[in-house]
Amino acid sequence: MSIELSHAEREALGRAALDFALEYFRTQSTLPIYPSVGSADLTSRLARSLPVEPQDMQAVLKEFGEVAANGRHNGHPRMFGYVQSAASFPGVVADFLASALNQNVTSWRSAPAATTIEHQVIDWLKEMVGFDPNGGGILLSGGSFANFAAIATAMRASTDVDLNRAGVAALPGRPRIYASAMTHMSIAKAASMLGVGKDAIVALPVDGDFRMDARALAAQIEGDRAEGHHAICVVATAGDVNTGAIDPLAAIADVCAEAGVWLHIDGAYGALAAQSPQVGGAMAAIGRADSLTLDPHKWLYAPLDAGCLLVRDPSALRRAFTEGADYIDVVTDREMSDFAYWDHSPELSRRFRALKIWFILKIHGARAIRDAIDRNIAVAHHLARVVQESTDFELLAPAPLSIVCFRFVGSDGGGPFSGSPERIDAFNKQLMVEVQRDGDAYLSNAMIHGRFALRACIVNYRTTMADADRLLETIRRVAARMGRGV
Ligand SMILES: Cc1ncc(COP(=O)(O)O)c(C=O)c1O
Numbered sequence: 001m002s003i004e005l006s007h008a009e010r011e012a013l014g015r016a017a018l019d020f021a022l023e024y025f026r027t028q029s030t031l032p033i034y035p036s037v038g039s040a041d042l043t044s045r046l047a048r049s050l051p052v053e054p055q056d057m058q059a060v061l062k063e064f065g066e067v068a069a070n071g072r073h074n075g076h077p078r079m080f081g082y083v084q085s086a087a088s089f090p091g092v093v094a095d096f097l098a099s100a101l102n103q104n105v106t107s108w109r110s111a112p113a114a115t116t117i118e119h120q121v122i123d124w125l126k127e128m129v130g131f132d133p134n135g136g137g138i139l140l141s142g143g144s145f146a147n148f149a150a151i152a153t154a155m156r157a158s159t160d161v162d163l164n165r166a167g168v169a170a171l172p173g174r175p176r177i178y179a180s181a182m183t184h185m186s187i188a189k190a191a192s193m194l195g196v197g198k199d200a201i202v203a204l205p206v207d208g209d210f211r212m213d214a215r216a217l218a219a220q221i222e223g224d225r226a227e228g229h230h231a232i233c234v235v236a237t238a239g240d241v242n243t244g245a246i247d248p249l250a251a252i253a254d255v256c257a258e259a260g261v262w263l264h265i266d267g268a269y270g271a272l273a274a275q276s277p278q279v280g281g282a283m284a285a286i287g288r289a290d291s292l293t294l295d296p297h298k299w300l301y302a303p304l305d306a307g308c309l310l311v312r313d314p315s316a317l318r319r320a321f322t323e324g325a326d327y328i329d330v331v332t333d334r335e336m337s338d339f340a341y342w343d344h345s346p347e348l349s350r351r352f353r354a355l356k357i358w359f360i361l362k363i364h365g366a367r368a369i370r371d372a373i374d375r376n377i378a379v380a381h382h383l384a385r386v387v388q389e390s391t392d393f394e395l396l397a398p399a400p401l402s403i404v405c406f407r408f409v410g411s412d413g414g415g416p417f418s419g420s421p422e423r424i425d426a427f428n429k430q431l432m433v434e435v436q437r438d439g440d441a442y443l444s445n446a447m448i449h450g451r452f453a454l455r456a457c458i459v460n461y462r463t464t465m466a467d468a469d470r471l472l473e474t475i476r477r478v479a480a481r482m483g484r485g486v
Contacts, residue, residue, distance in 0.1 A: 239270015
């Protein structure tokens with residue numbers, strides 16, 4: 001039996017899918033954010049034996065309805081859980097079209113227009129964050145993979161030794177990667193996957209605002225060098241995932257320039273906020289990075305997945321990732337570009353990720369994106385202010401970007417929560433779970449100075465100040481239900 005559907009069948013399936021997506025976009029703000037379902041129950045509802053024979057399309061779509069209903073609705077305006085954006089509709093449509101085209105964006109030869117669009121999109125992203133216009137870049141699956149590719153690139157750039165051939169054992173000294181104690185876990189994963197090991201990471205101290213101590217960095221690099229260690233790179237963070245802290249990028253760039261060490265900035269979450277007037281100069285030095293991670297699937301409101309790595313010197317990517325093979329030799333004439341993405345990243349086959357960014361920027365415009373980011377930051381500042389002014393919540397960290405870390409401290413009839421720190425931690429932990437179960441809002445957590453914090457991340461163009469107020473009301477309501485009232 002052929003697996004080519006008839007035009008009428010394609011139309012029926014396609015229209016049903018479009019109807020579903022339209023209805024989902026119309027109603028997702030009213031759904032309980034998280035399903036009240038257990039894993040055994042869900043497995044028994046969804047698990048089926050291999051469908052050997054074709055099934056009725058309507059029945060498949062009906063079953064898909066159950067899949068859709070039993071996920072977390074990340075586009076909900078009170079989804080405060082993670083640095084996870086709501087998908088903008090043009091991005092959703094573009095992903096569908098990218099799959100329909102099924103271009104394999106391995107090289108210009110394989111996908112001439114898609115490659116050209118990706119170059120275009122990389123140029124736009126560089127402009128939006130203030131990166132060197134002569135730099136290069138590539139779209140990847142996300143921030144973790146971009147950080148991995150950045151450290152692989154920095155490692156090759158740190159020595160004349162051909163590491164691709166000789167391996168990390170040939171590094172001229174014990175490797176060192178400098179990062180703050182707040183750095184994202186993807187850096188540790190990259191270090192272990194790249195064979196330098198997590199022990200290569202020097203966790204530098206942070207100040208009271210959770211920002212890397214640039215003086216400690218300078219002293220550490222100097223001391224390590226005297227002991228014969230080999231610096232691979234410094235990883236600074238522009239928007240840390242715990243509190244949104246922005247490391248002192250200019251001071252760190254000075255240290256790196258002075259020491260001749262590669263500066264990678266992990267701006268997976270925060271870099272696109274460089275355009276916001278509320279962030280001001282804190283990200284002005286982003287353009288001094290040798291490499292920068294940024295995630296369009298966070299603050300460009302692109303649907304998953306879309307990460308990006310920018311590099312000041314595009315040849316550095318080639319040095320890290322070029323690998324020849326007969327079957328990828330580009331046989332070309334002078335009219336065709338011999339550009340190949342496989343020389344610039346670990347991937348060979350690649351989907352047309354640039355299309356959703358192209359659609360989003362064309363249909364909304366960069367100004368609307370900047371304004372939406374600005375509104376997210378304003379909502380976070382509002383939430384932090386209300387928390388600070390309340391008697392039953394306590395702000396646990398500054399909120400420079402769009403993450404607010406706080407906890408419920410109750411009121412005990414007007415006075416502060418009288419429990420021990422451990423009891424307050426335990427209560428807030430349970431409170432977070434109960435709020436998630438409640439379904440009206442969704443929160444995650446962070447550890448701040450060893451204490452359990454409720455963490456609200458605002459990376460969603462639908463979230464308003466009223467949603468932030470309602471989050472606090474929900475927490476109060478759930479706390480009262482747990483036997484701890486205001
Ligand atoms: C600072 C930072 N770096 C890296 C990552 C990892 O990004 P991804 O989830 O796209 O792999 C995140 C994710 O939140 C992040 O906030």
